């Protein structure tokens with residue numbers, strides 16, 4: 001099984017795309033609802049909660065975990081890969097959702113029906129909308145500097161947006177927030193040219209149409225769920241030992257550190273199939289503190 005970790009429900013937008021692309025692959029989803037949102041937490045808290053979540057998924061039998069949460073990936077992934085995995089789980093792997101986005105923007109054309117001139121015209125400016133912790137981590141800036149150094153990046157923190165979406169607020173509440181954050185990002189760019197945008201929080205794809213409505217017409221929104229699914233598919237092709245393709249329909253198990261009934265009820269807004277959340281089994285819960 002492949003583990004998918006998020007602070008709450010947002011990672012279900014990633015799971016949906018993964019499951020669609022890899023229908024024979026089983027997944028175990030873990031939402032750390034008891035400790036969400038992560039976006040306003042300190043670096044140390046986010047690292048520790050993410051480490052515990054990944055250890056729990058390893059304890060449930062996963063050997064590969066996707067951090068389907070920009071905040072967790074931005075703040076914790078590199079440290080987990082460099083300091084923790086080699087000592088505690090040298091044969092397990094952990095991947096995130098940031099690098100696939102930057103690779104897409106750095107190497108690929110604008111859209112599926114791109115013409116030759118689209119290929120020739122590389123994007124010059126990138127906007128990133130994300131939680132406060134993701135912006136403060138500088139992880140997107142770091143990845144852009146490494147993989148697409150000519151790209152100018154503009155970041156916009158959107159405090160409370162993920163929490164408002166997760167709470168099920170209606171569009172009348174969410175739209176003015178999105179309009180304000182888009183306006184603040186555009187105000188950072190002198191000539192107003194915004195080629196590509198990353199909705200760098202797994203909740204934001206649910207209100208992509210609101211971002212679309214307020215962004216300039218020719219700004220491309222890069223889909224994180226699709227891109228993460230492409231990237232995982234390519235990774236499994238290179239690492240066949242990590243995949244466990246079985247019969248259809250493949251199993252999807254969902255666990256929460258919070259209230260399973262509430263998590264199940266809210267999941268329908270993020271995932272197209274019925275998904276029942278369960279409390280963590282005791283053996284997995286113990287992994288959280290002992291790994």
Ligand code: DGL
Nearest residue numbers: 007037038039070071202
């Ligand atoms: N899912 C998280 C992300 O992608 C945002 C929610 C939170 O703040 O916990 O950044």
